[in-house]
Amino acid sequence: MKWTQLPLGPLQTNAYIFENADKEAIIFDPGGNGRELVSWLQDRSLKPLAILLTHAHFDHIGAVDEVRDAFSCPVYIHEKEQYWLTDPVQNGSQRFLGNEGIIVKKADKIIKNEYTLTIGSFRFEMFETPGHSPGSISYYCKEENIVFSGDVLFEQSIGRTDLAGGNEQQLLSSIHRKLLELPEETVVACGHGRPTTIxxxxxxxxxLSGF
Incomplete structure (x- = not known):
């Protein structure tokens, strides 16, 4: 399997395309530039099987409907943020984009707890990692030694906690109890900036010091 990082949308949020040898793919956080993303996928003859959202802030969901409609693939979101997709106030787009608020159709699959998610040949351990937002999910692929963590952990930084539902102590707890328990060589596919490792x-x- 291989993965590709694509910065998209107004905040250049990292979408990740995780593909196997059969050209099947999982799309993480398609944040914008939907037409270009669909073309990119079609040009490579990729077949998206699902869109997995780490959370529902506007800069992570802007191209969801365009990709879903083009490839008829389901969208996964944590239950605590399922209604953020249709609400520009909760997903933050009204605050940051003004009248250009983002509204996305309801998700197809609602995540209610931690479990191992299998889609085709892809398998992820799902960790609830709230703090940046109440429904943040990190998707860990043990076989490929990578965790797609959204805005939880960054290179030399952590996610902001001043938005709706943010909580710094909860975020630090999520990082220490879930992510830092992974092998040190695990790649952290961040929502912004360069990937890093645990x-x-x-x-x-x-x-992370002194927690």
């Missing part, structure tokens, strides 16, 4: 952040992330 080991690097354990050693040098200034936000």
């Amino acid at each position: 080991g690097k952040e354990m050693d040098s992330n200034p936000f």
Whole structure:
């Protein structure tokens, strides 16, 4: 399997395309530029099997409907943020984009707890990692040594907690109890910026010391 990082949308949020040898793919957080993303996928003859959302902030969901409609693939979201997709106030788009609020159709699959998600040949352990937002989910693929964590953990930083439902202590707890328990060589596919590893952040992330 291989993965590709594509910064999309107004905040250049990282979407990730995770594909197997059969050209099947999982799409994480398609944040914008929907037409271009659909063309990118079609040009490579990729067949998306699902859209997995780490959370429902506007910059992570802007191209959801265009990708879903083009490939007839289901959208997964945590139950605590299922209604954010249709609400520009809760997903933050009204605050940051004004009249250009983002409204996305309801998700097809609602995540209610932690479990192992299998879609075709893809398998992910799902961790509830709230703090940046109440329904943040991290998707860990043990076989490929990577976790798609959205805006929970960044290179030398952590997710912001000043938006609706944010809680810094909860976020730090999520990172320490879920992500830092993963092998140190695990790649952290962040929602913004460059990917990092669990080991690097354990050693040098200034936000994680003293918790």
